[in-house]
Amino acid sequence: MKIGIIGAGFTGLSAGYYLTKLGHDVTIFEKDPQPGGLAIGYREKGWQSPLEEHYHHWFINDNSAIELAKEIEHEVIIKTPKSSFYVNGKSYQFDSPFSMLTFPKLPLIDKIRMAAIFAILFRFNPFWKILEGFKIATTIPILIGEKAYKLLWEPQLINKMGEYAKNISLVWFWARIKKRTKSLAYPRDGFLSFAKHIAKHIAINKGEMIYKTEVYKLLENNNKSLSIFTKDRHGREKKFLFDKVIVTLPTHLFLNIAPQLSQAYKNLFEPLDGLAATNMVLRLRKPFFKDKTYWLSICEANSPILVVIEHTNFIDKKHYNDEHIVYLGNYLKSTDKNFIKNKEDLLQIYDSLLIKINPEYKKNIIDYRVFRAYFAQPIIPLNYSKIIPPNTTPLQNVFLANMQQVYPWDRGTNYAIEAGKNIARSILR
Ligand SMILES: Cc1cc2nc3c(=O)[nH]c(=O)nc-3n(C[C@H](O)[C@H](O)[C@H](O)COP(=O)(O)OP(=O)(O)OC[C@H]3O[C@@H](n4cnc5c(N)ncnc54)[C@H](O)[C@@H]3O)c2cc1C
Structure with missing residues (x-):
């Protein structure tokens, strides 16, 4: 069977891998020059390994990703880096029941109550469906x-979700607490190397990867075969024929490239929404955190930064020419003025927080960059299960597998790999 896959993020790569393994004739189209999608990486001069444009790690229970890595013999690094909360101008380790109970800014009774609720309702409760009708806020x-909510969770929720914060479903919170593991995993040499390794196996299995090529139209022909129309970076157009096509793009992009879809079908997905993301990557001569924190969640209202992540407190700095790598992460709407600000203006905005944590950091900057992702985080409102786009589409042999179908878990490369495997199975049925 001839199968076309649109997108070489982890969903497309995984679908391509499992389909070519079964001997199908697969072609993957990717607009970028490399595979990996949102988890794509880049390499500065002198670095031994590429680094993700946006911070990435796995939890050690991200089984689909870890199993695929094992299958293609891609080493997975497991470590237990420190995660902390920044509260009232100070960092506190906050990554275990013990650290929660010893957190000094809340009365013991509040901490016991919070720990008990988190354990009963989130950590050990498999029945997420009963939480669907409740809002976090x-x-x-x-x-x-x-007291505990306002001090720790409300600032993080508002800083991450902005105008959507009031309406986010409790299921999203459940997923984040339930899934979290203290130890984290990371593919050797990063997510780009892992993506390339999967692509290599697709090629070994005789699949074709076509990079720097954007799909701009997808048509169902009278005999139910499918035509994919592409444009490369020089504007050269081409047409390809397939028996089946898997689209891994966010739903609104799928609707844009398939003109035969009816308005009634498009209207079904009106309620779907999402946030963009920016990540500034600082390359420093010296460590940013004094206490070896990897992940610092900022619990301050109106913080200019959501999260500060010192990647090299998780993955050895030897991979990056001994530089200390720090991500400054934010989610926002793609129409927000900060989404397109240049790196100098953004650093000026971030500086008020950064100097409180490390007054010396500026002296240690080697260089810095900003990366942007237009569709980074689906918004999960109440009863999201009722508005999830299905895998099947009105075009008989076109299938959709994307981030907006990941539920009840929060989207991630593990679920992209799982979605790719599942869609490969279901289109063969
Ligand atoms: C800031 C941030 C932090 C994250 N942190 C983590 C983390 O710690 N751990 C984790 O596992 N996950 C994390 N994620 C999520 C993870 O990156 C995504 O869930 C996953 O990569 C989604 O994969 P995908 O293949 O479904 O989609 P995508 O990665 O979006 O892939 C879609 C692909 O389609 C391509 N494309 C788009 N339009 C066209 C077109 N017309 N023609 C051809 N190609 C096209 C795109 O270039 C892209 O490569 C994070 C994401 C962000 C943004």
Whole structure:
């Protein structure tokens, strides 16, 4: 069977890998020059390994990703880096029940209540469906108390979700607490190397990867075969014929390239929404954090930065020419003025927080860059299960497998790999 796959992020790569393994004739189209999608990496001069444009790690229970890595013999590094919360101008380790119970900024009774609720309702509760009709913003303060909510969770929720914060479903929070593991995993030499390794196996299995080529139209022909129309970076156009096509793009991009889809079908996905993301990567001569924190969640209202991640407190700096790598991460709407700000203006905005954490950091900057992703995080409102786009589409042999179908878990490369494997199975049925 001739199968076309649009997108060489981890969903497309995984679908391509499992289909070519079964001997199908697969072609993957990718607009970027390399595979990896949102987890793509880049390499500065002198670095031994590429680095993700946007911070990435796995939890050690991200089984689909870890199993695929094992299958293609890609080494996975497992470590237990430190995660902390920044509260009232100070960092506190916050990555275990013990660190939660010893956190000094809340009365013991509030901490016991929070730990008990998190354990019963999130960590050990498999019944996420009963949480679908509840909002984080109204339920968590009742469950754990106003004080703990306002101090720790409300600032993070608002800083991440912006205008959507009030309406995010409790299932999203459940997934984040349930899935978290103290130890984290990372593919050897990063996610780009892992993506390339999967692409290599696709090629060994006689699949074709076509990079720097954007699909701009997908048509169903009278005999139910499919035509994919592409444009390369020089504007050269080409047409390809397939028996089946898997689209891994966000839903709104799928709707844009398939003109035969009816308005009624398009209207079904009106409620879907998402956030963009920016990540500034600082290359420093010296460590940023004094206490070896890897992940620092900022619990401050109106913080200019959501999260500060010192990647080299997780992955050895020897991979990056002994530089210390720090991500400054934010989610925002792609129409937000900060989404397109240049790196100098952004650093000026971030500086007010950064100097509080490390007054010396500026002296140690080697260089810095900003990366942007237009569709980075689906918004999960109440009863999301009712608005998830299905895999099948009105075009008989066209299938959709994308981030907006990942639920109840929060999207991630592990679920992209799982989605790719599942869609490969289901199109063969
Ligand atoms: C800031 C940030 C942090 C994250 N942190 C983590 C983390 O720690 N761990 C984790 O596992 N996941 C993390 N994720 C999520 C993870 O990156 C995604 O869930 C996953 O990569 C999605 O894969 P995908 O293949 O479904 O989609 P994508 O990666 O979006 O792939 C879609 C592909 O389609 C291509 N494309 C788009 N339009 C066209 C077209 N018309 N023609 C051809 N190609 C096209 C794109 O270039 C892209 O390569 C993070 C994401 C972000 C943004």
